[in-house]
C-alpha cells in the first residue's frame with residue numbers, strides 16, 4: 001500500500017507550521033515505529049527545519065528535483081537525506097533564495113511519486129504561499145493540514161488559503177484544520193474559529209511557549225525531547241486519531257482533479273467551444289446537449305436556486321460592487337462544483353476552471369462575448385445571430401467566429 005503525503009500549509013508565517021510538521025512526523029515515528037519522511041518545501045523560509053531538527057543535509061530538495069536518475073529509490077535518495085537520532089528521514093529546503101528558484105517542477109513531481117513507495121508517512125512543510133509548487137504537493141497529498149490560530153489576522157489569512165484550495169477544486173474533506181497555540185483564555189473561542197472557517201477543527205495543540213522555545217534552542221523537537229509535555233501528548237493524539245478513524249485510507253479514496261496534461265488542457269476550451277456551438281448553453285433548446293453543456297446547465301440551475309442574481313441589491317454600474325458580486329457568485333459556483341462528481345468531464349483543474357469561468361461569465365455578463373470584449377486587439381464585434389459573430393482586429397481582415405468560439 002502506498003504511503004500518505006500530508007501537506008502542511010498556513011496563512012501566515014510564525015503560526016507554527018514548521019514546528020507542527022517536524023513534531024507530527026516524529027509523533028508518527030514514536031507511535032507506530034515506522035520511519036516517516038519530512039520534506040521542507042518552504043521556499044520562503046529557506047531552512048527553518050534545519051534549525052528545528054538541528055541538521056544540515058549537504059543537499060536539498062532542489063538538488064533532488066534536478067537529479068536525473070530514472071527512478072528515485074531509497075538508494076538514490078539516501079545521499080540527499082539526513083536522518084535524525086530518532087530515525088526520522090529529512091529532506092531540507094535550500095538555504096539560498098537563488099537556489100530555491102531552480103526547483104524543477106517535474107523533478108518534484110517525480111520525487112513525490114517515489115517517496116510514497118518508500119515511506120508510509122510523508123510530511124511536507126509547504127509554508128504560507130499557495131502557488132504552483134504547493135498545488136503540486138496537494139495533488140500528490142492524501143491530506144492538507146491547514147494550521148491556524150485564535151488570532152483574527154491569522155484567521156483572515158487562513159480563510160484566504162482555504163478559498164485558494166477550494167478554487168483549485170481539491171475535495172473539502174481533504175482539508176483539515178489544526179488550531180495551534182490553542183488557549184481556553186482567548187476571546188476567540190474554538191467554536192468561533194470553526195464557524196468562521198466553515199470547518200471543524202481536526203486537532204487543537206495547546207500554547208506552550210516554554211517547551212517550544214526550549215526545544216528550538218536545543219534543536220530537539222519536543223515530541224522527542226519532552227515526552228511528558230502536554231503539547232507532546234496533543235501530537236500523539238493526532239496520530240492516534242488518524243489511526244483510529246482510518247482517515248488517511250478514506251481520504252486516499254477521494255477523487256480529486258489533477259493538473260491537466262497538455263492534451264487535457266488543450267481539450268478543455270475545445271470541448272467548451274464545441275459545446276456552445278449552435279446553441280446557447282443557457283437556452284433550453286430542443287437540440288441534444290453534450291455532457292459539458294449539460295453539466296453547465298446543472299450548475300447554472302443550482303446557482304440560480306442558491307442566489308437570486310437579479311434580485312441582489314447590487315449597483316452594477318459600480319465596479320467595486322460588480323467585483324464583489326463576481327467574487328460571491330464565483331464562491332457559490334465553487335461550492336456547487338465541490339458537490340459535483342469531479343471525475344470524467346472535470347478531470348483536470350484546467351477544465352474545472354474553464355467551467356467556473358463559463359458559468360460565471362454567462363450568469364453575470366455576456367457569456368462567450370466577455371472574452372472578446374476583454375481582448376484589446378478586438379476593435380469591432382458584430383452579433384448576427386447567437387451562433388454568428390464577426391469580430392475585427394486591426395490590420396487583419398474580419399474573422400468569422402461561431403458563438404462562444406473564444407479562440408477566433
Ligand SMILES: Nc1ncnc2c1ncn2[C@@H]1O[C@H](COP(=O)(O)OP(=O)(O)O)[C@@H](O)[C@H]1O
Pocket residue numbers: 010012013014015016017018019020048180181182205206207208209210212213216231
Ligand atoms: N503550540 C505552540 N505554543 C507556543 N509556541 C509555539 C507553538 N507552536 C509554535 N510555536 C512557536 O512559534 C514560532 C514559529 O513557529 P514556526 O513553526 O517557525 O512557524 P511557521 O512555520 O508557521 O512560520 C516558533 O518560535 C515556535 O516555537
Ligand SMILES: [Mg+2]
Pocket residue numbers: 014017018019042045048127
Ligand atoms: Mg515555517
